[in-house]
Structure formats: structure tokens, C-alpha cells
Amino acid sequence: xxxxxxxxxxxxxxxxxNRYILRGKDFVWYACMQYGAVNALIxxxxxxxxxxxxxxxxFTKSTKSLISIRTLLHDKRMEDVLIILRSMFEGYLxxxxxxxxxEDKLLxxxxxxxxxxxxxxxxxxxxxxxxxxxxxxxxxxxNPSQLKLGKDKDYFxxxxxxxxxxxxxxxxxxxxxxxxxxLFTCEKEVNGLLVRVLVLFVYTxxxxxxxxxxxxxxxxxxxxxxxxxxxxxxxIFLDNxxxxxxxxxxxxxxxxxxxxxxMFKNMRxxxxxxxxxxxxxxxx
Numbered sequence: 625x626x627x628x629x630x631x632x633x634x635x636x637x638x639x640x641x642n643r644y645i646l647r648g649k650d651f652v653w654y655a656c657m658q659y660g661a662v663n664a665l666i667x668x669x670x671x672x673x674x675x676x677x678x679x680x681x682x683f684t685k686s687t688k689s690l691i692s693i694r695t696l697l698h699d700k701r702m703e704d705v706l707i708i709l710r711s712m713f714e715g716y717l718x719x720x721x722x723x724x725x726x727e728d729k730l731l732x733x734x735x736x737x738x739x740x741x742x743x744x745x746x747x748x749x750x751x752x753x754x755x756x757x758x759x760x761x762x763x764x765x766x767n768p769s770q771l772k773l774g775k776d777k778d779y780f781x782x783x784x785x786x787x788x789x790x791x792x793x794x795x796x797x798x799x800x801x802x803x804x805x806x807l808f809t810c811e812k813e814v815n816g817l818l819v820r821v822l823v824l825f826v827y828t829x830x831x832x833x834x835x836x837x838x839x840x841x842x843x844x845x846x847x848x849x850x851x852x853x854x855x856x857x858x859x860i861f862l863d864n865x866x867x868x869x870x871x872x873x874x875x876x877x878x879x880x881x882x883x884x885x886x887m888f889k890n891m892r893x894x895x896x897x898x899x900x901x902x903x904x905x906x907x908x
Contacts, residue, residue: 625868630817633865637820640858641694644827647851648687651835654843656680674731675722682719683834686712690827697820700813703790703800709826710787716830717771717780720899723833724773729762737763775894782887783822821865825891828858829899838901855902859895863907866892 660674689708696705722730737753740746746753746761753761772780789797803809832855842848870892872884896904 634817634820636861637817637824638694638697640824640854640861641690641697641820641827643854644824644831644858645687645690645694647835647854648683648690648827648831650843650847651851652680652684652687655835655841656684670728670731670736672726674735675726678722678734679719679834682715683830686715686827686830690823693823697816697823700811700816702813702815702819703797705819705823706787706790709823710784710791712830713784713787713826714768714771716826716833717768717773717776718766719830720773720776720833721766721771732762733764733766737761774899775890775897779887779890779894782883783891786887817865818869821862821869824858825862825866828855828862831855832859832900832902834900836900836902852902855900856906859902859904860906863892863895866895 657680658677660671660677663673664670689712693705693708696702696708718734722734737746740761741748741753746755746763748754749758753763755761768784769780788794800812800814801808801810803812831851836852836855840848842851866888870885870888872881872888874880874884896907898904
């Protein structure tokens with residue numbers, strides 16, 4: 625791809641990210657309430673309303689992260705973007721899982737016990753969580769691979785492994801920190817377009833599964849329409865760009881090419897899955 629074409633696509637990505645930030649911040653303001661917590665105060669017991677609390681927490685956290693990502697993209701810190709993106713991706717998986725697999729115990733696993741652990745009211749004793757009287761707490765720490773559902777299963781390991789390379793001191797990404805003379809540098813920018821496409825992909829999953837859902841409390845009909853239109857527009861853009869990246873052909877080795885092609889191919893296929901209420905008939 626020619627530099628001029630790449631630069632134009634980067635500008636399109638940045639505009640879409642800006643629009644997501646505007647819509648996301650507005651949604652946090654008018655829709656993200658602690659319905660479960662309020663309902664529990666009234667009824668005296670927790671209920672499935674806490675699912676909304678968790679999803680709104682994930683959405684707010686992800687939108688705040690997207691704002692940080694925009695700054696990092698502007699500063700050409702692509703590796704740091706991918707570090708944050710891994711956390712965002714984990715949030716999406718957890719949010720979808722608790723929504724689709726809800727049972728009372730999940731409220732403990734995702735909400736109540738983590739809060740108690742954070743306040744040191746529950747601690748770890750060996751491999752189990754216990755209270756101050758050493759009573760074992762029914763709690764399961766769920767790693768991201770246990771949370772994948774639907775079409776996410778097809779690309780999860782490839783994408784998550786890719787993101788983990790940047791979250792850890794994995795020597796495989798050494799080249800991101802070397803200049804053309806082989807000297808260490810903090811100024812190098814690599815994969816600017818690819819990183820932006822990944823950001824749009826993950827945030828679209830979050831936005832689609834939490835915002836563009838039937839019955840969601842939008843500010844008004846026009847706001848609802850614009851949210852759906854934005855997801856549709858970004859999804860079409862991603863469908864096209866992921867098709868391009870599915871022909872990945874680096875000069876590193878054939879195994880890497882095979883791995884990246886599979887990842888982008890399965891990510892593209894997953895766009896057809898309706899994780900919210902947006903009809904995907906516009907994808908062929």
C-alpha cells in the first residue's frame with residue numbers, strides 16, 4: 625500500500641475514533657447508572673440488574689481508555705496502545721460473558737468478591753479466597769480464555785497472544801525499539817494503520833454489545849439512530865480493512881504470515897455475528 629493511501633486511511637481511523645469518543649462519553653453521561661446497586665438498596669438483595677452495572681463499568685473504563693489511546697496514537701506510541709487494548713479486550717470478553725451466561729454466582733466472581741478483595745476484607749490463602757475467619761469464599765478467578773463466546777473463539781488466541789507480546793517484555797518485539805542503525809530508540813513508529821484497525825475492532829465490539837442493544841435507554845430517537853449508524857459505518861470499514869490485512873505478507877517468515885492471516889480472517893468473520901441488536905445484513 626502506498627504511503628499516501630496509508631496516510632489517508634490513518635486519518636479516517638482517527639476520525640472514527642474521535643466519533644466513538646464523543647458518542648461514548650455522551651452514553652456514559654446519560655445512560656450509565658448503577659441500576660443493580662439502587663435496586664439492591666430498595667429490595668435488600670442483589671439481582672440480575674447488577675449485570676448492567678458491570679457492563680456500564682466496562683464501557684466507561686473502555687471509553688476512558690480510548691481517550692488515552694487517542695493521545696498515544698498522536699504521540700506515535702503504538703506499543704503502549706496495544707498494552708491498553710489488551711485490557712479493553714478483556715473487558716469486552718467479561719462483559720459479554722456475564723450477560724450471556726448469567727447466573728447468581730457470576731455476581732460474586734465479577735463484582736462482589738473483587739470489591740471485598742480490593743478492600744482487604746477477603747484475602748488469598750494459598751489458592752483460595754478466605755475471609756478474616758478463614759472461611760473459604762466461593763469465588764472463581766476467570767482468565768480471559770474462559771470467557772470467549774461465539775465467533776470470538778475463532779480469533780481469541782491469535783489476537784490475545786499478539787496483544788500479550790506488547791504487554792510483557794517479550795523480546796519478539798525488539799525491532800519496535802531499534803532504529804535503522806540497530807540502536808535503541810524511543811521515537812520509532814510501526815504499524816500505525818494496523819494498530820488503529822485493532823483499536824476500532826475491539827471498541828466496536830464493546831460499543832455494539834453494550835450500546836446498540838434493543839431496550840437501551842438512549843437520550844432520544846436521533847441519538848439512538850446515530851449510534852447504530854456509527855457502528856454500521858465502522859463495521860463496513862473494518863470488514864474492508866481486515867480483508868486487506870488477511871493477505872498479510874511480511875518478510876519475517878512464512879509462519880508469521882500464516883498466523884497473522886488466520887487472525888485477521890477470523891476477526892473479519894466475527895463481524896457478521898450480532899453481539900448487540902444491530903442487524904448485520906449489510907455485510908455480504
